[in-house]
Amino acid sequence: MRAAVRHSAAGASAAALLLTTLAAAPAGSATGGPGAAGPPSRPAAELRGTAVAAARAGAAGIEFGRCSEAQDMPGSMQCGTVTVPLDYARPDGRKIRLTVSRVRATQRDPLNSKRKVPRQGALVFNPGGPGSSGFYFPLMGLMPEWKRLAAAYDLVGYAPRGVGRSAPLSCQDPKRYFKGPSPAPTHPSESYKRERIARARAYARGCAERNGSALRHYHSLNNARDLDVLRAALGESRLTFMGASYGTYFGALYAAMFPSHVRRMVFDSPVNPDPERIWYRNNLAQSAAFEDRWTDFREWIARHDNVYGLGNTAAKVLRSYERARARLSAEPAGGEVGPGQLQGAFLQAGYYDDFWPLRAEALSAYLEGDPQLLVDVAGPVREAAAEAENSAAVYSAVECNDAPWPRDWRVWDRDNTRLARAAPFETWDNVWANLPCAYWPAPPQRVLDVRTGPGELPPLLILSAERDAAAPYEGALELHRRLAGSVLVTERDAGSHGVAGGPNRCVNAYLEAYLLEGRTPGRRAACAGRAEPVPSPSE
Incomplete structure (x- = not known):
């Protein structure tokens, strides 16, 4: 029924x-009522x-x-x-x-x-x-x-x-959303930056081509x-x-x-x-804050060195993590998990400390020679590709449409190069997620002053x-x-x-x-x- x-x-x-x-229109706003001049x-x-x-x-x-x-x-x-x-x-x-x-x-x-x-x-x-x-x-x-x-x-x-x-919304073919093992340089080279700029431009162009004039209304x-x-x-x-x-x-x-x-x-x-x-400055603040949470996570792992064997200080745990990054760069785990996927899995641990034990266990097992748990934790779930691509498209549309972003790459490069010296964990990954906004085809909305x-x-x-x-x-x-x-x-x-x-x-x-x-x-x-x-x- x-x-x-x-x-x-x-x-x-x-x-x-x-x-x-x-009647709730803000004082002084145009209403277009009787006697109003023009449209x-x-x-x-x-x-x-x-x-x-x-x-x-x-x-x-x-x-x-x-x-x-x-x-x-x-x-x-x-x-x-x-x-x-x-x-x-x-x-x-x-x-x-x-x-x-x-x-x-x-x-x-x-x-x-x-x-x-x-x-x-x-x-x-x-x-x-x-x-x-x-x-x-x-x-x-x-x-x-x-x-x-x-x-x-x-x-x-x-x-x-x-x-x-x-x-x-969709900005690219979902079948191409998971691209396999990827790097995640904390201090990217100039050639890598140029590659990511080209990808950001192409992504923004794909959003416009696949959604047309409707794209500007998602904010x-x-x-x-x-x-x-x-x-x-x-x-x-x-x-x-x-x-x-x-x-x-x-x-x-x-x-x-x-x-x-x-x-x-x-x-x-x-x-x-x-x-x-x-949203630009909020993302800079987020990158800085994730460095502190990454430290929290490493200190927790260090307190449980008897369980994970990754080091009894946060600095030693970081060395274990970097050792895994280097090994994954040379040979991706399961053919799908590279440094980028490792970083993504550990970034999730910055959101929810309930994720800490499994990720610590996966890193420990990988360094001991068993990659399967890391593949399970960090590998792409290809059955969810369409959902993940849709979510990413909406994220880009809303944040890019909401407000003006720097249109000059040199601003992004200056701000994030400086930030990455103190907060390398998420800074550049955050840049690549948001860089399409530098080349976004739709005009930004007015930003309402919430007060x-x-x-x-x-x-x-x-x-x-x-x-x-x-x-x-x-x-x-x-x-x-x-x-x-x-x-x-x-x-x-x-x-x-x-x-x-x-x-x-x-x-x-x-x-x-x-x-x-x-x-x-x-x-x-x-x-x-x-x-x-x-x-x-x-x-």
């Missing part, structure tokens, strides 16, 4: 929503287009039904789509559909199954990226840490524009507008949202653009929203780990300063990227108190970091 989420009195709701959104500005047209699209989505709702067999979802999960304009300045033009997933609130207290809890509406989640999908988020309700939230909220996930089945401002259309389609007058990593950026844009539509928002591991940092005054928003919750490398802690401090009335909870001496609903009970208590009761601890609070991972000895 197919169910639909709809507004009551859909026609009246649509008209009210249109008037409310137009409306593009921001005003996009504002009106968002109101029109939200009104239509509110009237139509989302027809949730069984997920397709290909998605192989549990019966409790329902799937549907919401229609949004490709270009919000032209709401009657080309449309795209975003895939949406939902698990209804159980309304049963996990501590007392006989006690029914009140439903609080929909909790919408985005995991970041750009390029990641939140489609499977509703299944988190099966985890013990999420059961209380799943009792009160419909858990809603979706694939943002460009991702997965939501008008997917964070439109992701925020899409979120408001999704809110309306779900029948929610105000949004309850949790964003992680990049999801905090367009979530913050949403809060600044649609403050009257905000109910509760959680920003988990936020990126720095300062317009001067989007709200007292009383403009309800309290918002910010969660951050103090040693997060993917989204350095200074970003959480900056977001906290910019969103008046926000509350910052810090996980001390911890560095995993994403802290909500994880193993830290203190963090989860603040999260539940906020989402279930609207309670916050004041301006700031802190939680002790989680326990270090337990080493896993090789068998």
Whole structure:
């Protein structure tokens, strides 16, 4: 049986929503209303287009039904789509559909199954990226840490524009995405730099050729507008949202653009929203922060030298790692894992310390003569090539479209050569991931200055780990300063990227108190970091 989420009195709701959104236009913005001189500005047209699209989505709702067999979802999960304009300045033009997933609130207290809890509406989640999908988020309700939230909220996930089945982007043939073993020089030669410049130019050109004029419409401002259309389609007058990593950026844009539509928002591991940092300087800061996390990881390995035998100091562990790099450069493991793949696997350990034991074990086994575990950990998963290529294409489109990037290679070369002297681990790999933005064919968007005054928003919750490398802690401090009335909870001496609903009970208590009761601890609070991972000895 197919169910639909709809507004009551859909026609009246649509008209009210249109008037409310137009009334929320920033002071001094062009509205193009009666008496306006000349055609409306593009921001005003996009504002009106968002109101029109939200009104239509509110009237139509989302027809949730069984997920397709290909998605192989549990019966409790329902799937549907919401229609949004490709270009919000032209709401009657080309449309795209975003895939949406939902698990209804159980309304049963996990501590007392006989006690029914009140439903609080929909909790919408985005995991970041750009390029990641939140489609499977509703299944988190099966985890013990999420059961209380799943009792009160419909858990809603979706694939943002460009991702997965939501008008997917592609910049190259997925069959060519995994290119086999690759180098990862920490101090690249001039000839290698020229090779990577040529590849970046070709990649940007491929994005333009494969997507045409639509490419320019994949950016964070439109992701925020899409979120408001999704809110309306779900029948929610105000949004309850949790964003992680990049999801905090367009979530913050949403809060600044649609403050009257905000109910509760959680920003988990936020990126720095300062317009001067989007995105070039944020990537420089990220490279510097990963050097510290790489040191954390090596120090942990050194403390467990009796297990891994990679050295009893961080410096000795680094020598073991460099020895593996040299050996992989001469002969890739399994014909597929070179220094680049090794670096990628160990970069993942900078995101999540749960990854530390397996990667340390793989490095140890490889240096002892058994490469198989390293191949399993670091080798390409070719079955996922299309998904990986799509994610990379969306990442490039959003970050390149969002803001101006240096167009002169000499700027990149100067800044990163200097940075790599102190932070060699990720610096150049980060450059190659973002260099297509130097040659991007679409014009950049205006960068919104995220800033709200007292009383403009309800309290918002910010969660951050103090040693997060993917989204350095200074970003959480900056977001906290910019969103008046926000509350910052810090996980001390911890560095995993994403802290909500994880193993830290203190963090989860603040999260539940906020989402279930609207309670916050004041301006700031802190939680002790989680326990270090337990080493896993090789068998």
